[in-house]
Amino acid sequence: MPISGRETLLEVKSLSAGYGKIGVLNGIDLTVGAGEIVALLGPNGAGKSTLLKALSGLLPRTGKVTFAGRDMSTTGPREAVNAGLVHVVEGHRVFTQLSVHDNVMLAGYGMARRELEGRVEEALAFFPEIAEKRNDRAVTLSGGQQQMLAVAQGLVRHPKLLMLDEPSAGLSPVLVDRVLAAAARLRDAGTAVLLVEQLIEKALNLADRVYALARGSIVLEARTDEPDLPNRLEHAYFGQDVSAPLA
Template sequence: MLEVRNLRAGYGAVEVLRGIDLDVTRGEIVAVLGANGVGKTTLNKVLSGMLPLSEGSVTFEGRSLGGSPITAVDAGLIHVPEGRKIFPNMSVRENLELGSYRRAKPNRAKNLEHVFEVFPRLRERAEQAAGTLSGGEQQMLAIGRGMMAEPKLLILDEPSLGLSPLLVEEMFTLIRRLNAEGLPIMLVEQNVVQSLEIASRAYIVENGEVIMSGTAADIAADPELKRAYLGL
């Protein structure tokens, strides 16, 4: 579905991504893993059209996205950003409805009901101001808002960041469930161990480059990964 080739991008004269190649195919959870500051969020911004690429190509379902967030959303590539980016003074329901502003508006009521089935706590808090939710509930809201656009591919940027261990476990269970329902997911995370447990394939990014890629099982067993990320 998603094909990235020789992707280079950055901010002004500072190059952050230095020739990234990666693919996501239908039905997969693909993990993009790396420490803070290696370029993961920059990659997501380029894929969703919020940051221009300086070289290379991004193709989604055989079509160039052209560096436009409108084109990306209309094509069904939906990015749930790091830090949730909800609208705190709007209600939970209003935040969710905004998820279908560009895409899937005719199915808004049906998709809203589906989100409430997946996240019963959001149904309970539908009229509550989003800014008053807990961190875990705000992450549910951010993902639910993404689901409202009927994504063909969902990019999740650090969904476990700032959550308690119990909520992290719940979040990864949810990601597995969404994928089991047929939704391909690109999971961009610092949480290496749990990401590799649910992913089919993975890429390890360091200093703006992919330094390792393969099946999640092979990467999890790689001694270099254990040395670099797990301290073993």
């Protein structure tokens, strides 16, 4: 459950999903509290990215998804974004031939122009390094800067929950720290974050709670301040006995 005192923002019960006839996720139960960072860890192929895609409506799923008090079990990506659930997919998915500014503007398609301009400036303010390049085409940005741009696109909608899929992939340690620091600032501003990350130590230092996913199922849930957590995670990945999830 979310940290005591935080209202539950996202509640997932018995969620299953996959690709066509290929099942990947089996009966996932998960919660994220308002203003909380939750890390989702696990080995390659565990189903982490599949879970984020299912939650954002990019994949069909079964089970129940409740977000901000609303049943979103059958909603698609547009409804999810409009409700404040925003998914930044893995791989720096930006429009390389558009400028930095236009990339962020495009993420707010359909919003009133005056409101959108203000939100673009707010989003870019999280990343001064790319704000300085607002008129440059995205293709000229480094991999780390493109990742910052992808996160800035997600911020335009003022999400209640931002889902980040491996934001550190392919980045230098310095750029990883900059991107993850933005997640910490979002939490301070009241935005919840569901973070898929391979850098376990950095994820645990940032997050309030952690879920471990292996073979399409949640195998561990814990607060990140619990003792011996890295060892418990390793055991969970390989199917050994671990302590029961928190009530």
